[in-house]
Amino acid sequence: MGGNARRSRPGGRPLRRREYDETDVRVRPGRSSRPRTKNRPEHKDAEAAMVVAVDRGRWGCVLDNDPEQRIVAMRARELGRTPIVVGDQVDLVGDLSGKPDSLARIVRVGERRTVLRRTADDTDPFERIVVANAEQLFIVVALADPQPRTGFVERAMVAAYVGGLQPVLCLTKHDLAAESEFAEAFEDLDLTIVYAGIEDPVEPVLELLDGRLTAFIGHSGVGKSTLVNRLVPDADRAVGVVSGVGKGRHTSTQSVALALPNGxxxxxxxxxxxxxxxxxxxxxxxxxxxxLADAIEDCPRGCTHLGPPADPECALDDLPGKERRVAAIRLLLTAINTNDPWFRGGQTTTI
Known part of the structure; x- marks a missing residue:
């Protein structure tokens, strides 16, 4: 068949080219045709809650008006990558029933009153928020097995003071070391000290915890979990319920808030x-x-407040009657000015 031959339908009638007009054209709207806005929804019906557990993209929360109700929530898209940690006050919308497989949304994160931060080491610029809005920090230290480490306590105290928390030194395994000079190292800092060995009564500890949000930190093996189990009945079961917010991560790898019986x-x-x-x-x-805060305004620029010979003109040396307190605080400053594992708690120390 020649190149100019016309195609034809069966029966001999030639095919005609289809003619198109504007009605045959379908225009898909572009992405830019939809007006964009930076106004976020107000979510006036949101319910206030506290974050009690975090597990890789899911947050366990309890409502302020119903602390018994456990709710699993996700972060709303408008929050972007806003960090949310245990202790945060948040606003929730969506399914607040707490039923299995239900999922609410966190639409707001409240301003933090206090923040406990730490870094992996002294050269790591990335801050990790351990807990938000805690009023106290219980620094749990064993008097024996393992031996207590002053450097770790000093560093934890620094983080507490700077973050707005009140530090409390909680000494465990009192039965293994009934008499110890360890606590004397901190007496000039007005540090509250409580004994919480297995044979010590738990009531003094509960009095300090009553009605407050308190973070517990400590090295592995110091008896922290044993103490928590004494303070919170059925703590093991409670941890499993509160922290099982979606992915089943082992509870020892994350922080979790547990309710005390009396508040x-x-x-x-x-x-x-x-x-x-x-x-x-x-x-x-x-x-x-x-x-001491006002005194350092008279220090020369760049003063580290460590005193002579490093800082011969430090204003802290001119405070009458504060010599022992200044010396104690300078121990804290020394702890943050060295990379020695002795101060980080990496090695056993004695006094």
């Missing part, structure tokens, strides 16, 4: 090996002590 919360954190303070400066530490 208040205990935030049980994983055992730590070190407490990095890369985010904290000497001025941050001094500013946490109201009786």
């Amino acid at each position: 208040g919360w205990v935030v049980d954190t994983p055992g730590v090996r070190s407490f990095g303070l890369a985010h904290i400066t000497p001025d941050d530490v001094i500013s946490a002590f109201s009786d």
Whole structure:
């Protein structure tokens, strides 16, 4: 068949080219045709809650008006990558029934009153928020097996003071070391000290925890979990319920808030090996002590407040009657100015 031959239908009638007009054209709207806005929904019907557990993209929460109700929530898209940690006050919308497979949304995160931060080590610029809005930090230390480490306590105290928390030194395994000079190292800092060995009464500890949100930190093996089990009946079961918010991660790898029988919360954190303070400066530490904060305004620029010979003109040396307190605080400053594992808690120390 020649190249100019016309195609034809069966029966001999030639095919005609189809003619198109504008009615045959379908225009798909572009992405830019929809007006965009930065106004976020107000969610006026959102319910206030507290975050009690975090598990890889899911948050376990309890409503402020119903602490018994456990709700699993996700982060709303408008929050982007806003960090949300245990202790955060949040607003929830969606399914608040708490039924299996139900999922609410976190649409707002409240301003934090206090923040406990740490870094992996003193060279790591990335801050990790351990817990938000806690009023106290229980620094759990064993008097024996393992031996207590002053450096770790000092660093944890620094993080607490700077973050707005009140530190409490909680000494366990009192039955293995009934007499100890360890606590004397901190007496000039007005540090509250409580004994919580297996044979010590638990009531003094409960009095300090009553009605407050308290974070517990400590090295592995110091008896922190044993103490939590004494304070919170059925703590093992409670941890499984609260922290099982979606992916089944082992509970020892995450922080979880547990309700105390008479009110208040205990935030049980994983055992730590070190407490990095890369985010904290000497001025941050001094500013946490109201009786010393004004004095450093007279220090020369760049003063580390460690005193002679490093800082011969430090204004802290001119405070009458504060010599022992200044010396104690300078131990805290020394702890954040060295990378020695002795201060990070990596090695056993004695006094």
